Amino acid sequence: MSQDSAAATEAVRKLSGRRRREVVAVLLFSGGPIFESSIPLSVFGIDRQDAGVPRYRLLVCGGEEGPLRTTGGLELTAPYGLEAISRAGTVVVPAWRSITSPPPAEALEALRRAHEEGARIVGLCTGAFVLAAAGLLDGRPATTHWMYAPTLAKRYPSVHVDPRELFVDDGDVLTSAGTAAGIDLCLHIVRTDHGTEAAGALARRLVVPPRRSGGQERYLDRSLPEEIGSDPLAEVVAWALEHLHEQFDVETLAARAYMSRRTFDRRFRSLTGSAPLQWLITQRVLQAQRLLETSEYSVDEVAGRCGFRSPVALRGHFRRQLGSSPAAYRAAYRARRPQGGGAEPVAPVIEPIVPAQGSPSIRRAAATATPPGPHVITSPTAGPVQSEQGKPGPDAYTTGRPTLPGQRSAP
Template identity: 40%
Template sequence: MPIPIVAVVAFDHFSPFHCSVPCLIFGDILPGQPLFELRLCAGDGKASSHSSQGFSIQAPHGLEALAEADIIIIPFWRDPAERPAQPLLDALAAAHARGAEVVGLCLGTYVLAYAGLLNGRKASTHWEYEQDFLRRFPCVRLDTNALYVDDEGLVTSAGTAAGLDCCLYLVRQHHGSAIANQVARRLVIPPHREGGQAQFIQQPVSASTRDTRMNQLLDHLRAHLPEPHTLDSLATHSLMSRRTFTRRFHQATGLSVGEWLLIERLRRCQELLEASTHPIERIAELVGFKTATSLRQHFRARFAVLPSEWRRSFRGNKE
């Protein structure tokens, strides 16, 4: 049985990391055990592509190679506002119509979207570009947390290192888990990562506001996270009525008191998981959760991983 042909499409201003990931995984990753036939293709019609970092790539194949490929990978895209050349978009559409898998890694998802392949389908891209992507392609059902998405042969991934996860997934689909695990071991990476993009997104909570009195209160709350807080107690502390306090707090932070406290407690929990050896039960006490179970539930709901998984990923210790 012939091995799958993988076409990786290179462009000017390519990202060296994003382009090297599929070339590494679908190249001769297991010496003496060919898994794929790799073909590097010029997406701009030029044999040589250059990166902003001074790297250059010689692509021996043109877009005609996409007509034979079983898997076509767009490893990146240089500018979300730039519509790719129509010959490339037409070649991708034709390839998918004949049954080839079409893959967009990170901002490569934009290229698939410009080709119209993702209309009405699920997709993923780098979390920093989600709002821009949604504005440009409202017909795409963007999964804002997934590391990668496969919707009937249209495979897209989140940013940067998620391309590794996505490519390993393709190895697993074509050659099984045992081979994918061998590839992962050779790369010294986990064969499958838990969770999604949410664990890497900085939480959009400002350290301060334009309201001096609210800033003083927020500092007080951060210093007393383990204590119980109610609207009445905080209004009294701020020398305001409950109604005035509720309005001022929301105007200053854009959140309710309960929402703000939850985010701050989870943020502090992240810090303790990364920097301390406290068990989860003790961390729950230190950040103001009534039980470790409650902490686990809220942590998983927000970051799509358990606290113990977070600790393993960011510190290497177990719960």
């Protein structure tokens, strides 16, 4: 190592040592959604020491020249600029205004420098696009809102995108799914920094569950993402969704696309961030879920109508994805329906287009009784709720699905 390189390394080490994790910089941009932007401000910017929550120091930084205009037309003036990021040990990008436009180069450089100097970098929802544009997600597992996961995977192929997860903790770089999942990740950060009791006290103040179980699968929309809808492969995907009652495999889909299995797998994953076999299994399970809720078919009949080769195959995949047997799921669902009066409207089943294959490199935070690894990523066992666009929203603490035997619901 040259003397110049050694000196530079030592300078970075000293600067990194001056950064403290409890100093949190939140990077705001014009056009950002106000809800997502307010999450880290509420978690890290309010003194709740009286409730046993250690205090953070908050630096709200403008990522570009202000005033910053948020959704709804509100104008904000950030008290700090990009230079304040150099004092933070945690940098949060709560959202980015558009997944189709590049973030400001100055902001990307500030994020790269902060990461090089030891800061923890956090991207909430579409904030993952900013982290990816800065190169901070290259070769790493990450997540974002399920609706934008295919675009993230396609635009940044070196990022291991998993749209099933509520958040992903990869040590010094963390990402979350949309809206309420940002609260989950912020609570996880508090739990990591100060322990379970502090995170629980904060959750009580925010009136949210301290931990949630599950993933984004239950909120994934059946419709094709815009970028996939114009691709020839979309026709094959649409055919598969219309013929789930038939027995076919990925080789059948590859043949319909006039591709070899290997080429089809690569093409499908590049477009959706998902392995085609996992996508097909998940579609069949969700179809079975709908039939168990809305029909009187036996479990054996449901298996046949969803393309499973046997009821045993249905039961195995159903349990792995939903944590219960089909019969127990149906019983729990019906137990929640009102007694007497009119029939309860059946909650719509949101069928995903991009439930990706889980990356083995994802490190999950231990949050359940049977954790898959050192880091469990949590979400509620909940049905779809209405977003501001009137479509089923991806993040809600309101439970719409039944609580299954052996499965915890959000309090």
